[in-house]
Structures are given as C-alpha cells and as structure tokens.
Amino acid sequence: MSDTPQAVSGFIERMGLAAQSDGMPRIAGRILGYFIIHDGPASLAGLARELQVSRASVSTNARILRNLGVLEATAVPGDRQDYYQLAQRHYLRLLEGYVERMGTMSASLEQAERELPADWAGAQTRLADMHHFIDTARDTIRELIERLAERSDGVSHEQKP
Amino acid sequence: MSDTPQAVSGFIERMGLAAQSDGMPRIAGRILGYFIIHDGPASLAGLARELQVSRASVSTNARILRNLGVLEATAVPGDRQDYYQLAQRHYLRLLEGYVERMGTMSASLEQAERELPADWAGAQTRLADMHHFIDTARDTIRELIERLAERSDGVSHEQKP
DNA sequence: CCGATCGTTCAATCAATACTGAACGAAACG
DNA sequence: CGTTTCGTTCAGTATTGATTGAACGATCGG
Numbered sequence: 001m002s003d004t005p006q007a008v009s010g011f012i013e014r015m016g017l018a019a020q021s022d023g024m025p026r027i028a029g030r031i032l033g034y035f036i037i038h039d040g041p042a043s044l045a046g047l048a049r050e051l052q053v054s055r056a057s058v059s060t061n062a063r064i065l066r067n068l069g070v071l072e073a074t075a076v077p078g079d080r081q082d083y084y085q086l087a088q089r090h091y092l093r094l095l096e097g098y099v100e101r102m103g104t105m106s107a108s109l110e111q112a113e114r115e116l117p118a119d120w121a122g123a124q125t126r127l128a129d130m131h132h133f134i135d136t137a138r139d140t141i142r143e144l145i146e147r148l149a150e151r152s153d154g155v156s157h158e159q160k161p
Numbered sequence: 162m163s164d165t166p167q168a169v170s171g172f173i174e175r176m177g178l179a180a181q182s183d184g185m186p187r188i189a190g191r192i193l194g195y196f197i198i199h200d201g202p203a204s205l206a207g208l209a210r211e212l213q214v215s216r217a218s219v220s221t222n223a224r225i226l227r228n229l230g231v232l233e234a235t236a237v238p239g240d241r242q243d244y245y246q247l248a249q250r251h252y253l254r255l256l257e258g259y260v261e262r263m264g265t266m267s268a269s270l271e272q273a274e275r276e277l278p279a280d281w282a283g284a285q286t287r288l289a290d291m292h293h294f295i296d297t298a299r300d301t302i303r304e305l306i307e308r309l310a311e312r313s314d315g316v317s318h319e320q321k322p
Numbered sequence: 323c324c325g326a327t328c329g330t331t332c333a334a335t336c337a338a339t340a341c342t343g344a345a346c347g348a349a350a351c352g
Numbered sequence: 353c354g355t356t357t358c359g360t361t362c363a364g365t366a367t368t369g370a371t372t373g374a375a376c377g378a379t380c381g382g
Binding site: 005014022104105140 | 176
Binding site: 026053 | 373374379380
C-alpha cells in the first residue's frame with residue numbers, strides 16, 4: 001500500500017464507496033477494486049496486508065464475493081493458502097443480483113394482487129401496472145446478460161494462461 | 162391501521178424492507194407502499210397516523226421521495242395541509258436512479274483508465290472491459306425507460322380526474 | 323508427534339444512520 | 353393581533369450492521 005500510486009488506492013476506495021451505496025460492505029468493494037487493478041490470484045493474507053484490514057474481514061468479504069460469483073477460489077501449487085481470483089464476466093453476476101431482487105419484488109406485488117379485494121380498483125390497477133413494469137425490466141436485463149455473456153464467450157479472460 | 166386487512170399492512174411492510182435492501186430508509190418504502198395501495202392524495206399528518214411513525218419521519222421521507230420524483234406535491238382546496246400523491250410512472254424514477262449510479266461508476270472507471278500507467282496491460286484490459294459493460298448496461302436501461310415511458314403516455318394515470 | 327500457519331467463527335466494539343421529540347418559524351383563521 | 357395548526361429542523365437516542373481481535377480446529381512441514 002505504501003508504494004501504490006494514488007490512482008490505485010483512490011480507485012479502490014471509490015469502489016468501496018460504490019459497493020456501500022449498493023448495499024454491500026465497503027471492504028467487499030475494495031477487494032473487487034483490488035482485483036480489477038491487480039493481476040492474478042491473491043491470498044487472503046495478501047489482501048489483508050494490501051488493503052490494511054483484518055484477516056477476519058477479508059475472509060468474510062471474500063466469501064461474500066465468491067458466493068456472488070464475482071470471485072472464484074483457485075490454488076497456487078506449492079502454497080497451501082487459499083487463493084482467489086476474479087471470475088470471468090464478474091460484472092454479470094452483479095446484474096444477476098438485480099434480477100433476483102426484482103424477482104422478489106415481482107412476487108411481492110403478485111401476492112398483494114392476490115390477497116387484496118378485487119374491487120379495490122385503484123390499488124389493483126397500480127399493482128398490475130407496477131408488476132408489468134418490473135417484469136419487463138427484469139426480462140430486459142436478463143436479455144442484456146445473455147447478450148453480454150455471449151459477446152465475451154470467444155474472448156479469453158484468463159489471467160495466467 | 163386498526164381496520165386495515167393483514168394483506169395491506171403486510172405489503173406495506175414488505176415494501177419497507179425492499180427499500181431498505183435498496184439502500185433507502187424503511188419508512189420511505191412504507192410510504193411508497195401506502196400510496197400504491199391507497200388512492201388519492203394524503204396529508205403528512207394522515208400518513209404519520211396510518212403508518213404509526215412520527216411526523217418528522219414522514220416529513221423527511223416524503224421529501225426524499227419527492228426529490229426522487231416518486232411522489233409529487235398537490236393541494237386539496239380548502240385544506241392548507243401539504244398533500245402528496247404518487248407521480249405517474251413513479252417506478253421509472255427508480256430506474257433513473259440506477260442509471261445515475263452507473264454513470265458515476267462509468268466515470269470512476271474512466272478516471273482509473275486515464276490515471277493508471279498505460280503499460281499495466283491487465284488492469285487496462287479489465288477496466289476497459291468493465292467500462293464497456295457498464296455503458297451498454299446503462300444504454301439498455303435508458304432505452305427501457307424510454308420504451309416504458311411512451312407506453313404509458315396515452316394511458317391516464319390520474320387518480321382524481 | 324509438535325509447532326506453525328492458515329481460514330473461520332464469535333463476541334465485542336465501533337460507526338453510520340434511521341428515527342424521534344421538542345423547539346421553531348410561517349401561515350391561516352378567528 | 354393572538355391562537356392554532358402546519359411543516360421543518362436539530363440534537364439526542366436507538367438500532368443496525370460492519371469491522372476487529374481473540375480463540376478454535378484443521379492442515380501442513382519438520
């Protein structure tokens with residue numbers, strides 16, 4: 001961290017803030033920022049050192065990112081530490097998170113439409129309206145994911161070939 | 162609140178939670194939920210009573226929603242209270258919020274590309290890759306907004322004609 | 323086997339922020 | 353005018369959740 005240019009630490013910190021405003025822990029965002037800048041696998045201990053946070057935080061947050069599919073575990077021969085690296089198309093995973101949340105929203109609207117009296121015309125109209133909106137939005141984003149996924153199918157994203 | 166069916170309070174509460182996981186105050190979500198279910202303008206005092214929260218909270222959160230364009234102020238003749246009602250196409254405003262956040266993200270990536278040494282091939286590749294992704298995602302959502310906006314252009318969303 | 327190193331977990335601390343109650347200024351109404 | 357009823361603001365409280373340090377079990381190297 002001591003000899004990293006200002007641009008790097010600035011970007012990493014900015015990713016932390018962006019993560020926060022997305023409802024994620026700041027450290028998760030900083031870890032992601034680290035991997036965007038730096039090549040190859042990194043160990044938990046290395047991340048803790050570079051980002052100046054506790055091993056515990058790195059452990060939990062790296063796990064969060066792995067569960068999201070943003071990071072993936074890998075191994076370095078001759079080293080028993082756990083190594084992580086950026087998954088290919090990692091950004092698509094974040095969109096998938098949006099899609100999932102929209103799914104919950106859609107379900108919630110559906111439930112309300114079902115449970116509310118059918119003669120509450122205004123409520124039913126607004127619910128159906130919003131429901132339609134959410135569903136088209138979700139479909140659009142799903143489409144976008146597919147489009148972007150196949151775009152990078154032929155392209156290599158390997159970090160250490 | 163005492164004679165509202167379980168379905169209503171359940172939905173409102175669920176909207177509160179959804180708002181929270183979107184980085185918004187819970188009460189803002191509940192207010193939105195209230196307006197989805199109930200017709201017409203409502204006063205701040207009425208909202209405070211219905212949602213069982215302080216006038217202060219209603220005031221600040223209604224303002225938040227108004228600034229987002231989700232609610233709009235209106236007036237009831239002969240009543241000097243401030244009344245609010247749901248804006249037409251209120252859900253589009255939330256998408257616009259996403260677009261805006263993606264804009265900051267895009268700018269941040271751009272700045273990093275500019276400030277980092279050009280010979281950090283890996284970093285530059287990943288930054289450009291992600292940058293392209295964010296921009297197409299943003300364009301897609303913008304397109305979606307336009308499409309949905311014109312869809313409801315001919316439809317009336319007035320609540321009290 | 324023994325010591326060292328690793329990742330994880332859990333209780334405790336810390337920070338951020340939502341929410342409230344009280345105080346205030348403005349506007350309506352008599 | 354004086355009173356009442358608004359909406360807003362602000363200091364204080366409470367709650368949520370992130371971060372940490374210490375303790376633990378597991379695994380490797382010797």
